[in-house]
Amino acid sequence: ELKVEQNPLFLSMQEEKNYTIYCNYSTTSDRLYWYRQDPGKSLESLFVLLSNGAVKQEGRLMASLDTKARLSTLHITAAVHDLSATYFCAVDMPTTQGGSEKLVFGKGTKLTVNP
Amino acid sequence: SAVISQKPSRDICQRGTSLTIQCQVDSQVTMMFWYRQQPGQSLTLIATANQGSEATYESGFVIDKFPISRPNLTFSTLTVSNMSPEDSSIYLCSVLTSGVTNEQFFGPGTRLTVL
Numbered sequence: 001e002l003k004v005e006q007n008p009l010f011l012s013m014q015e016e017k018n019y020t021i022y023c024n025y026s027t028t029s030d031r032l033y034w035y036r037q038d039p040g041k042s043l044e045s046l047f048v049l050l051s052n053g054a055v056k057q058e059g060r061l062m063a064s065l066d067t068k069a070r071l072s073t074l075h076i077t078a079a080v081h082d083l084s085a086t087y088f089c090a091v092d093m094p095t096t097q098g099g100s101e102k103l104v105f106g107k108g109t110k111l112t113v114n115p
Numbered sequence: 116s117a118v119i120s121q122k123p124s125r126d127i128c129q130r131g132t133s134l135t136i137q138c139q140v141d142s143q144v145t146m147m148f149w150y151r152q153q154p155g156q157s158l159t160l161i162a163t164a165n166q167g168s169e170a171t172y173e174s175g176f177v178i179d180k181f182p183i184s185r186p187n188l189t190f191s192t193l194t195v196s197n198m199s200p201e202d203s204s205i206y207l208c209s210v211l212t213s214g215v216t217n218e219q220f221f222g223p224g225t226r227l228t229v230l
Contacts, residue, residue: 033219042207043158043221045116050216088157101146101211102173103219105157 002027004091006106013079013113021074021109023089031092032072033103034063036085043088046074079113086110117142117212119222127228128198135194136225138208143188146211149181152224153204164191164208198229 003026013019023032031050035043047056049065049072056063060083062075072089090103118141128134138147147164162170162183170183185191195202207224211217 031217035221040226042223045218045220048216048218090158101217101219102148102160102163103158103209105159107157 002029002091002093002104004089004104004106006089006109009107009109011109011111013076013111015080015113015115016078018078019076021076021087021089021111023072023074023091023106025070025072025091025104027094028067028070029091029094031101032065033090034061034072034074035088035090037088037108038085046087076111079111081113081115084111084113116218117144117210117220119208119210119220121208121222121225123225124223125226125228127230129230130199132198133194133196134198134227135192136206136208136227138191138193138222140189140210142212144210144212145188147185147191148209148211148219149183149191149193150207150209150221151204152207158207161193161206164193195227198227200229203227203229 005024033048034046037043047063052067054065060077065072086108088108090105093102120139122137149161150158152158160173161176162172164170164183164185166185182194205224205226208222211219
């Protein structure tokens with residue numbers, strides 16, 4: 001059974017500081033997503049990571065994937081208040097034929113950026 | 116990406132009744148999914164909506180409680196049957212888009228409160 005663990009679950013940051021959210025998963029997978037969710041809203045796709053060593057950046061957010069360690073990171077650079085949201089990683093549930101496209105989500109990291 | 120709409124956006128229902136949620140996407144997609152997000156929690160996959168055949172349910176979810184239809188490649192419905200307060204959640208549909216990179220996008224969600 002695939003398990004996905006995120007940490008920390010809660011993160012309070014000062015503006016302009018850097019921090020990293022971690023996502024560990026228990027079995028080999030072909031695909032990992034990072035999503036953002038604002039209160040009362042749906043999920044916004046941030047990144048999809050497909051291969052070992054993949055790194056993607058968008059603005060102040062950078063995501064990376066190490067499939068050997070079964071670890072993805074979401075790094076926040078020089079945080080601003082607008083980044084306050086809950087961030088989820090989600091991992092594609094594997095099957096004997098490969099990826100299933102069924103996602104198993106981490107519990108989410110609630111990020112608060114304080115002025 | 117895909118433009119996904121859900122109806123209703125929210126509803127308040129009485130115990131013992133049923134509610135059908137609709138999910139419409141603006142292009143044909145092969146895979147559609149239904150997820151549940153209980154208050155303050157992460158997302159859990161309910162089932163894969165298969166076009167032209169019965170949905171595939173995840174452990175802990177059954178067809179009698181969550182019947183699903185998928186009459187074509189752009190539309191699906193999820194019914195929450197014989198509701199109880201424990202069914203109060205956000206229900207989200209998602210679609211897998213194909214292209215250079217397959218990516219999964221989420222609808223805006225339906226916020227259900229059961230009294």
